[in-house]
Amino acid sequence: MQSVTMIGIDLGKHSFHVHGQDRVAKAVFCKKSSRKQLLEFFATFHPCTVVMEACAGAHWMARKIGAFGHIVKLISPHFVRPFVKSNKNDFVDAEAICEAASRPSMRFVTPKTESQQTLLALHRVRQAFVRDRVRTTNQMHGFLLEFGISLPVGHAVVKRLPSVLAEHPLPPRLVTIFEQLHAHFKYLSEQIRDIEKEIERQLADDPIGQRLLTIPGVGPITASLLASELGDGKQYRCSRDFSASVGLVPRQYSTGGKSNLLGISKRGDKNIRHLLVQCARAFMLRLDKQHGRIADWTRAMLARRHSSVVACALASKLARVAWALVSHDTVFERQASVAAA
Structure with missing residues (x-):
């Protein structure tokens, strides 16, 4: 056992499969254990490199094992898949994790802290409530349209639902359904407001979140999510690496020495990418009131590119600015525009 230098763990809900190998990548042991047995094993094992896939429960397990003095690394699952040999099983997956981690060019995921995970959970709950509110609104619009009542698009007009029901004769049972949907809509709106207030208090x-708020177009929701995702920013080599990690750079399909750039890659966290694009669109809507180099660059881009293309390009620029502010411990300063200079 003293010859073991790297251990790969295939995580499960109740059972965990462990593969240990020496410095020449020769298998030393393979074992299956429960969660309690796994923690007891690493508590008494000599310090080594432990590698897992970045999946459910991986960040908690990384913190626990790291507290025992081990070096813990997390790998994105799609980087492990090419190293799975022949038929797939849990022990083969653990071996593939070790094989992937031994590659010198492999990229790893930084384990998240408890506060980062808590904040991300808050964002996921808010996102789920927003989806439920949109579904509830669409149901009310659809049911009313079935009875010849057309309301403007959006959930703001749903607040006028009681007056709409009073103006139009509808079956009593249908009115009861609308009242239940309207009560559910109000409950979801209250929950979303409470979560947003909690996010603002934490921010x-x-x-770091306060510095991110200085970026034009970035609000509390985006700033708190970027703060929880970036941490200190040291896990990214440069600003473009962070922009690429959230899928805001062109996807390449180049061959024969000819570069062929497609649309954005859409990799990484979909929610962060969506929020950054929305921040870019909010900035573009108020472009006539904006000043500075980013505003001048956006105006020049809009003169020759479609607004959707400019929104994605501006979102990538905002992501790079966010990384620079976090890694260099500074705030955003609006430089004078080129025309003014």
Whole structure:
């Protein structure tokens, strides 16, 4: 056992499959254990490199095993898949994790802290409530349209639903359904407001989030999510690496020395990418009131490119600015525009 230098773990809900190998990548042991047995094993094992896939429960397990003095690394699952040999099983997956981690060019995922995971959970709950509210609104619009009542698009007009029901004769049972949907809509709106207030309170105590709020177009929701995702930003080599990690750079399909760039890659966290694009669109809507180099660059891009293309390009620029502010411990300063200079 003393010859073991790297251990790969295939994580499961109740059972965990472990593959240990020496410095020449020769298998030393393979074992299956429960969660309690796994933690007891690493508590008494000599310090080595432990590698897991970045999946459910991986960040908690990384913190636990790291507390025992081991070096813990997380790998994105799609980087492990090419190293799976022949038929797939849990022990083969653990061996493939070790094989992938031994590659010198492999990219790893930084384990998240408890506060980062808590904040991400808050964002996921808010996102689920928003989806439910949209579904509830669409149901009310659809049911009313079935009875010849057309309301403007959006959930703001749903607040006028009681007056709409009073103006139009509808079956009593249908009115009861609308009242239940309207009560559910109000409940979801209250929950979303409470979560947003909690996010703003946490953001007020986060210096990184306060610096991210100085970026034009970035609001509290985007700033708090970027703060939880970036951390100190040291896991990315440069700003373009972070932009690429959230899928805001062109996808390449180049061959024969000829470069062929397609649309954005859409990799990484979909929610962060969506929020950054929305921030870019909010900035573009108020472009006539904006100043500085980013505003001048956006105006020049809009003169020759479609607004959707400019929105994605501006979102990538905002992601790079966010990484620069976090990694260099600074705030965004609006430079004078080129025309003014």
